[in-house]
Amino acid sequence: MTEGNGGDGGSAGDDGGPSDGDELTYADAGVDIDASEAATAALIGAVGADTEAEGSGSEYAGLLDIGDRYLALATDGVGTKLLVAEALGDYSTVGIDCIAMNVNDLVAAGVRPVAFVDYLAVDEPDERFAEQVGEGLARGAELADMELVGGETAVMPEVVRGLDLAGTCAGLAAKDGVFDGRAEPGDALVGWRSSGIHSNGLTLAREAVTRDHEYTDPCPFGDYETLGNALLEPTAIYTDLLDPMRAHGVRGAAHVTGGGWTNLERLGGHRYAIDDAFEPQPVFEFVRSAGNVSDEEMHRTFNMGTGFVASLDPDDAEALADATDGRVIGRVEAAEGGDGSDGDEEEATVEIRGLEL
Secondary structure (H helix, E strand, C coil): CCCCCCCCCCCCCCCCCCCCCCCCCHHHHCCCHHHHHHHHHHHHHHHCCCCCCCCCECCCCEEEECCCEEEEEEEEECCCHHHHHHHHCCCCCHHHHHHHHHHHHHHHHCCEEEEEEEEEEECCCCHHHHHHHHHHHHHHHHHHCCEEEEEEEEECCCCCCCEEEEEEEEEEEECCCCCCCCCCCCCEEEEEECCCCCCCCHHHHHHHHCCCCCCCCECCCCCCCEHHHHHCCCCCCCHHHHHHHHHCCCCEEEECCCCHHHHHHHHCCEEEEECCCCCCCHHHHHHHHHHCCCHHHHHHHCCCCEEEEEEECHHHHHHHHHHHCCEEEEEEEECCCCCCCCHHHCCCEEEECCEEC
């Protein structure tokens, strides 16, 4: 069973949160990453998932040995980004997010997405938003170059307020095509730009933005009509990176979602030194300023401009970057006190923009 890291499921309430002007954290807003990881570990332990078994899974997908190939499965949802869509009455992009959060995890495992099923839970049926969600799912599947093969709509007024949208993606990979998933000291890190906040950390972003503003307020940056539109910018889809990453010998990749830049730690117990990350889009500075959020908290929650990272031999890194509109953003070093011979035994750290995460 793989660790969950996608769309946040927390909700920001009016009780017990920070007062205006206080420094805001993800936990204050309603999502405690440490508690979430502990709950995930408890779930894995209860179901008896053997993550050490050959072919049982990667950090991003569950893998089933079907002979000459692996069948891979990933599941994720849109999270509290749906509350922004609800506030604006615009659900046209959240289907893209649902597709993206799933297929990008498969790509990080080295697996090609082939099919997707969605699950839409609502408190009451509404043809208008159902049509918008469906159009977004279709567009996302087109961008990911895979098929929508079905789904389920459940009406649960006592369980759901508004709607919830999630899905499961299936993929296939040759056994020698799946990424090892482990970086090595000396590797270069290649990164690719995000489209914005994507679909994680929205609980913190919403709490920050709505301290002194409304989602319908005019957006002071970019080409967005409102602040809500900036938050709804759909998640980038990275399936086009799969073939070039394989061709250039990528060892492991990270989808930068829940937990922000600490996702690189999934590549092993090393030091990840980032010295040329993509600049964050203006929406991140707006969230940081509006919520008085520390730089460290921003980088532990959001992608901060870089949505996907791969680790590979430095001799191949520039060629991969040139072939894919990426760029070399940093390097992998041995963890402090280690020699890199057994990275998993050391504590991973990420250094970015003068911060040690």
